[in-house]
Amino acid sequence: MTTTHATEKSARPYDILVAEDSPTQARHLAQLLEQDQDCHVRVAADGTAALQAAREHVPDLVISDVAMPGMDGYALCRALKDDPRLATVPILLFTRLTSLQDLVRSLEAGADGFVRKPYDDAQMRARVRRILHGRDAGSPAGPLDAMAEERRHIHELLVATHDEALRLNAELAAQRAELARTVDSLAVVGKIAAALNEAAGEADVAQAALDHLLRVPSVAGAAIGALDTDGSTRPLAQGGDVPGPSECGCAPDNAPGATVVVCVPLHAGGRPLGLLHVRAVPAGFAAEDRQLLDSVAQQLALALDRARLYARAEALVVERTAALRSERNRLSAIVESAGTLVLQTDPDGRVVTFNRACEEALGWRARQALGRFYWDVVRGVDDPDAMRRVLAGLADGEPPQRLQGEWRTPDGRTRSIAWTHTPLRHEDGSVESVLATGVDVTELRGAEQRLHYASNYDSVTGLPNRDLLRERLRRMKAEARDGGRILGFMLVRFGRMALIREALGPVAEQALLQEAGTRLRETAAPDVVARFSEGAFAMLLLRADAEELAVSARRVLAALGAAYAYDREEFHLDPAIGIAVYPNDGVAYETLARGAETALRQAADSGSQRYAFYRPELNRGANDRFKLENALHRALERGELELHYQPQVAVGGGIASAEALLRWRHPERGFVPPVEFVPLAEESDLILEIGEWVLEQVCSQLRAWRRAGVPVVPIAVNLSAHQFDDSILGTVRRVLDDCGLAPELLELELTESASMADAGKSCALLDQLKGLGVRLAIDDFGTGYSNLNYLKRFPVDRLKLDRSFVHELETDADDLAIARAVIAMAHGLRLSVVAEGVETPGQLELLAGLGCDHVQGWLFSRAVPAPQLAKLLARGPGQVPM
Numbered sequence: 001m002t003t004t005h006a007t008e009k010s011a012r013p014y015d016i017l018v019a020e021d022s023p024t025q026a027r028h029l030a031q032l033l034e035q036d037q038d039c040h041v042r043v044a045a046d047g048t049a050a051l052q053a054a055r056e057h058v059p060d061l062v063i064s065d066v067a068m069p070g071m072d073g074y075a076l077c078r079a080l081k082d083d084p085r086l087a088t089v090p091i092l093l094f095t096r097l098t099s100l101q102d103l104v105r106s107l108e109a110g111a112d113g114f115v116r117k118p119y120d121d122a123q124m125r126a127r128v129r130r131i132l133h134g135r136d137a138g139s140p141a142g143p144l145d146a147m148a149e150e151r152r153h154i155h156e157l158l159v160a161t162h163d164e165a166l167r168l169n170a171e172l173a174a175q176r177a178e179l180a181r182t183v184d185s186l187a188v189v190g191k192i193a194a195a196l197n198e199a200a201g202e203a204d205v206a207q208a209a210l211d212h213l214l215r216v217p218s219v220a221g222a223a224i225g226a227l228d229t230d231g232s233t234r235p236l237a238q239g240g241d242v243p244g245p246s247e248c249g250c251a252p253d254n255a256p257g258a259t260v261v262v263c264v265p266l267h268a269g270g271r272p273l274g275l276l277h278v279r280a281v282p283a284g285f286a287a288e289d290r291q292l293l294d295s296v297a298q299q300l301a302l303a304l305d306r307a308r309l310y311a312r313a314e315a316l317v318v319e320r321t322a323a324l325r326s327e328r329n330r331l332s333a334i335v336e337s338a339g340t341l342v343l344q345t346d347p348d349g350r351v352v353t354f355n356r357a358c359e360e361a362l363g364w365r366a367r368q369a370l371g372r373f374y375w376d377v378v379r380g381v382d383d384p385d386a387m388r389r390v391l392a393g394l395a396d397g398e399p400p401q402r403l404q405g406e407w408r409t410p411d412g413r414t415r416s417i418a419w420t421h422t423p424l425r426h427e428d429g430s431v432e433s434v435l436a437t438g439v440d441v442t443e444l445r446g447a448e449q450r451l452h453y454a455s456n457y458d459s460v461t462g463l464p465n466r467d468l469l470r471e472r473l474r475r476m477k478a479e480a481r482d483g484g485r486i487l488g489f490m491l492v493r494f495g496r497m498a499l500i501r502e503a504l505g506p507v508a509e510q511a512l513l514q515e516a517g518t519r520l521r522e523t524a525a526p527d528v529v530a531r532f533s534e535g536a537f538a539m540l541l542l543r544a545d546a547e548e549l550a551v552s553a554r555r556v557l558a559a560l561g562a563a564y565a566y567d568r569e570e571f572h573l574d575p576a577i578g579i580a581v582y583p584n585d586g587v588a589y590e591t592l593a594r595g596a597e598t599a600l601r602q603a604a605d606s607g608s609q610r611y612a613f614y615r616p617e618l619n620r621g622a623n624d625r626f627k628l629e630n631a632l633h634r635a636l637e638r639g640e641l642e643l644h645y646q647p648q649v650a651v652g653g654g655i656a657s658a659e660a661l662l663r664w665r666h667p668e669r670g671f672v673p674p675v676e677f678v679p680l681a682e683e684s685d686l687i688l689e690i691g692e693w694v695l696e697q698v699c700s701q702l703r704a705w706r707r708a709g710v711p712v713v714p715i716a717v718n719l720s721a722h723q724f725d726d727s728i729l730g731t732v733r734r735v736l737d738d739c740g741l742a743p744e745l746l747e748l749e750l751t752e753s754a755s756m757a758d759a760g761k762s763c764a765l766l767d768q769l770k771g772l773g774v775r776l777a778i779d780d781f782g783t784g785y786s787n788l789n790y791l792k793r794f795p796v797d798r799l800k801l802d803r804s805f806v807h808e809l810e811t812d813a814d815d816l817a818i819a820r821a822v823i824a825m826a827h828g829l830r831l832s833v834v835a836e837g838v839e840t841p842g843q844l845e846l847l848a849g850l851g852c853d854h855v856q857g858w859l860f861s862r863a864v865p866a867p868q869l870a871k872l873l874a875r876g877p878g879q880v881p882m
Helices: 023-033 047-056 073-082 100-109 121-137 145-182 184-198 202-213 287-337 356-362 386-395 442-456 466-483 497-504 506-524 546-561 589-605 616-635 674-683 686-708 727-739 752-756 759-771 813-828 841-850 866-874
Strands: 014-019 039-044 061-065 091-095 113-116 219-227 233-240 261-268 271-280 341-345 351-354 401-408 414-425 431-440 486-494 528-533 536-543 564-566 569-571 575-582 611-613 641-650 655-666 670-672 715-719 746-751 775-781 798-801 832-836 854-856
Touching: 014 023, 014 047, 023 039, 023 121, 039 047, 047 061, 047 073, 061 073, 061 121, 073 091, 073 100, 091 100, 091 121, 100 414, 100 431, 113 121, 184 202, 184 287, 202 219, 202 233, 202 287, 233 271, 261 287, 271 287, 341 356, 356 414, 356 431, 386 401, 386 414, 386 431, 414 442, 466 486, 466 528, 466 536, 466 589, 486 546, 486 589, 497 506, 506 528, 506 536, 506 546, 506 564, 536 546, 536 589, 546 575, 546 611, 575 589, 589 611, 616 655, 616 674, 641 686, 641 866, 655 674, 655 686, 655 854, 655 866, 670 674, 674 686, 686 715, 686 727, 686 746, 686 866, 715 775, 727 746, 727 759, 746 759, 759 775, 798 813, 813 832, 813 841
Parallel strands: 014 039, 014 061, 061 091, 091 113, 575 611, 655 715, 715 746, 746 775, 775 798, 798 832, 832 854
Antiparallel strands: 219 233, 219 271, 261 271, 341 351, 341 431, 401 414, 414 431, 486 536, 486 575, 528 536, 564 569, 641 655, 641 854, 655 670
């Protein structure tokens, strides 16, 4: 708690520090304050510079603008008050005080006073002088001086108005006494003056003057008019034989010395106020009468000027009073509706103001809190009497205190509130009341905690995310260096997670990921475990050598490889681990992550060990793969893709159909095998564009052969699993229509694994394709996980026996048995069978004996370009290509 002590003024000048980013305003203020010989002004261009200057030499007063670049006035004020050496330095803030928020922010910052822009130079100097003298006396100005200054301005205006009125009355009285002493015949002037003194408004003044003027024997009629700012004359009063416009002495054709009708200007202080028009009786005006009229005009002008002054003063007072009342009401409404807690106590500590925000935060109704002691309403969780000591310190003259802590409500809740206390003092320095403003940061702290959790932890598994993983890696690298150990960066991914998501949905996937995260956390403890990506986890392990990392990897694989239960079913996720080692494989987070990714791909491709360490040569393979993928993006538009056709021969007959096979003729590498570029196309979704191009090329080729008279046969086209969705219907229909091709000449082949991924949906989609009239086939049959219940419902025309069962057909009894079963099952379902990869006469003989319908392989022909297949077809039906 900081204490303010009275200081004694030494012979040195006062040191005033001004923080102002406007050079012009700073220079003006410095020149203004240095007019006092005992003041020296230092200027800082912003809050940061001002704080540095104050710390280098403690000033007697700091004057700061609120709006500054970098550190603003509020931040500067808080920094000064938080510094024990500078806490007692009084601070004036320049502010427009346009809202309660400005006032609250200034109070929270710890400001000792406010100066509203624009300011009056003389008042500013006087204000600074009072603060400096008050500092010397040990009673600095309070933060609500701005409101006292406003009330002082209104009071000074009213005093000035009253003084002016007294001055005018005294002047009139002096003139009346002088006239009474010198000219007894002008006693009527005194009566007029007396009447004018009693009149208030312009009309009343004019009517009083006219009533007495018409009693003068030489006056037959008169009119009084007021001169407005635009030069026009406004009538105030008239009576008797009123002079006409052409008769007036101010008319152009009338002589200035007219004696029948005269016009007397009404002037006050050299300003024209109006005109007095007077008509004389037939005898006319004597010289004495003219003097009388001049005297009356002077009295009338002064009275009119006084009436206008009173009217303006009254309007100003009404306006200022209304403005003050409006401002008070507005401030009251703002205080009541503001989110900031506003509480005020009397000098004894009893609550006298308790706004709605206090009710909501502290749990008291205003009617319950008013009249109670402050420390009974605001009770600290750890220190119930904290507020009693705060108020005791403020009463002793200490500066405003800021206090943040936990406060308990009557219903047992705990609120986190930051309080700022400010004493409001009388002119004699005694405490009038204490203003406490508070900011409830309970929800803010909760939001900060939730935001911190959301920013650093995965929402599904509750594990640290990649951002927190990066920070943990930074710390653990230092531990590895200091302890002489290696740091393993492990990535874990599950091979069957995509299949589970497609088969069971995202809910099942999340449940299994949560279970995997729990197992990983338990197995790897106390190592760091994090969620690396949608389907991958990461671990950071400090070990003595690579062999210990391998042991940990095997233990993790054993834990994650065990069966998972979901919806009364068991699943295996096929985990794989890639390991990069710090510092051997890299230092930066990105380098280690890339190394672990590369090792993970090698581990996933491995059929045995299922974990792998990163080796630099693996990166070269990744770079080659990246370059090949980029080249594939341009292959289609550059015409590098080709279609070759492999005949499908009826057993004992000629060419019955053919299969379209995609080839890529790379300009540098030559022919790229489909096994290399087709997976790349599927990963990058290029397969959709390429697949549509294949369909168009096949149908266009069939149309060209027909027009050329070549006997055509159905052509089979392989469909990727990525193509097998609802959009394939529109694509096939459009291509057939564009080429005018009979649909039975087009056969679509779908792999067994793709068709069984969602068997129900596949069945419906195949029905729609069959409705177009195209032929359908299941490719690579026997290599997937067929559901025979669905297979019997598929509207396909034939099955393709995979080449893996044909290759060792002559030597492997199991392959022969599988071939026999597939052919028999297909025939039982009224499907034909085509065997792939037939290369020897022995294979052909066995397949023929099993009843296979069609064969395809190098025994008859490799896949050939379209012109060569056209020559084979031109031989006619029944011809076998050899």
